Amino acid sequence: MIYLDHAATTPVREEVREEMAGPLREVFGNPSSTHSAGRAARALVDLARDRVAEALSCRPREVVFTGGGSEADNLALRGPLSRLRGEPGHLVVSQVEHEAVLETARDLRRDGWELTELEVDSEGRVDPGRLLRALRPDTRLVSVMLANNEVGTVEPVAELAQVVREHSSSLFHTDATQALGKIPLDVAELGVDLLTISAHKVGGPKGVGALFVRHGVTLDPVITGGGQERNRRSGTENVPGIVGLGLAALLAERERGAEAARQRELTSHLEELLLELIPDARPTGARGENRLPNFCTLAIPGAEGELLLMRLDRSGVCASAGSACASGSQAPSHVLLAMGLPPALAGAHLRLTLGRGTTRAEVEEAAEIVGREVVQLRQTAAV
Numbered sequence: 001m002i003y004l005d006h007a008a009t010t011p012v013r014e015e016v017r018e019e020m021a022g023p024l025r026e027v028f029g030n031p032s033s034t035h036s037a038g039r040a041a042r043a044l045v046d047l048a049r050d051r052v053a054e055a056l057s058c059r060p061r062e063v064v065f066t067g068g069g070s071e072a073d074n075l076a077l078r079g080p081l082s083r084l085r086g087e088p089g090h091l092v093v094s095q096v097e098h099e100a101v102l103e104t105a106r107d108l109r110r111d112g113w114e115l116t117e118l119e120v121d122s123e124g125r126v127d128p129g130r131l132l133r134a135l136r137p138d139t140r141l142v143s144v145m146l147a148n149n150e151v152g153t154v155e156p157v158a159e160l161a162q163v164v165r166e167h168s169s170s171l172f173h174t175d176a177t178q179a180l181g182k183i184p185l186d187v188a189e190l191g192v193d194l195l196t197i198s199a200h201k202v203g204g205p206k207g208v209g210a211l212f213v214r215h216g217v218t219l220d221p222v223i224t225g226g227g228q229e230r231n232r233r234s235g236t237e238n239v240p241g242i243v244g245l246g247l248a249a250l251l252a253e254r255e256r257g258a259e260a261a262r263q264r265e266l267t268s269h270l271e272e273l274l275l276e277l278i279p280d281a282r283p284t285g286a287r288g289e290n291r292l293p294n295f296c297t298l299a300i301p302g303a304e305g306e307l308l309l310m311r312l313d314r315s316g317v318c319a320s321a322g323s324a325c326a327s328g329s330q331a332p333s334h335v336l337l338a339m340g341l342p343p344a345l346a347g348a349h350l351r352l353t354l355g356r357g358t359t360r361a362e363v364e365e366a367a368e369i370v371g372r373e374v375v376q377l378r379q380t381a382a383v
């Protein structure tokens with residue numbers, strides 16, 4: 001099997017599995033218990049918090065562990081706005097956000113918040129000038145992702161956050177789920193107030209993530225109860241998951257420089273091979289530095305997405321049409337439509353995403369298989 005769907009999820013790293021074995025075996029205490037078993041578990045959670053803080057260049061107390069990226073996005077949007085109960089205002093998100101942000105924003109609109117969904121250009125990028133024009137005196141929160149999960153486009157988040165800081169009193173959230181381990185993630189340099197990450201995109205386990213909450217930003221919990229995570233996320237901590245996230249995030253950040261360069265080179269090679277084999281394929285998203293190093297995405301005329309994926313799967317290549325997160329949905333992707341792709345092309349989209357384990361030989365074999373399957377699919381369709 002050639003696995004080229006690392007944007008959907010990644011295999012759990014060996015080191016991470018080993019690190020998680022401790023809390024899965026011996027260290028079973030509840031971190032809130034004051035006895036020695038509890039303190040041992042608390043020490044593991046504290047270490048993981050330090051590691052995530054190092055990966056994001058923030059303070060440990062600014063890290064809130066959650067049950068994944070979707071939950072962190074929900075907390076980022078609902079948490080600060082719920083504090084302002086009684087005085088709804090205005091909220092801004094981009095049209096290309098992950099559903100965890102987009103649908104949460106639309107849900108808040110039903111609660112009385114006014115919502116602007118910012119348009120993007122043909123590469124999927126938000127223009128800072130457009131954001132500036134959308135800001136209002138009552139804008140409370142702006143959320144624009146750091147990197148897109150369907151086409152890998154990197155948004156100009158530092159610039160966008162600066163616009164918000166200089167022209168409003170709004171908070172700025174960025175979903176960095178796809179960006180961790182791929183591009184620099186320094187919360188001070190980005191100038192954001194809230195930032196989402198998820199463990200399973202970087203060799204960690206599923207169902208655990210974190211939200212960076214800048215010191216001084218107050219939010220209501222979405223999950224209420226025993227007041228864990230400094231009252232920001234209740235529930236007995238998922239100690240093995242948190243331990244896994246801590247190590248996975250730290251390793252991803254430490255290895256980022258070399259690994260991103262390696263993946264960028266392989267991705268370019270893959271794209272070149274595919275464009276030779278399928279000359280009318282059209283790369284989607286941004287080019288060069290404005291794209292994540294592991295994303296190769298193409299609209300392939302006449303190659304219906306789901307049919308191609310089934311063929312690729314049968315030939316041993318795991319790929320995706322766009323997002324795996326909206327599983328089962330056959331509707332054309334909101335991201336591709338927002339970028340102006342005609343619906344027919346948006347339905348013929350292929351996303352190949354590389355990862356730590358991807359080799360040159362795999363990339364070359366996958367290109368050959370994709371080329372062959374596209375030709376056969378087109379022949380079948382023409383009959």
Ligand SMILES: Cc1ncc(COP(=O)(O)O)c(C=O)c1O
Nearest residue numbers: 068069070098149177178198325
């Ligand atoms: C950009 C982005 N945000 C949020 C999520 C959701 O994260 P999780 O699967 O941990 O809930 C994903 C992927 O699933 C994603 O790619």
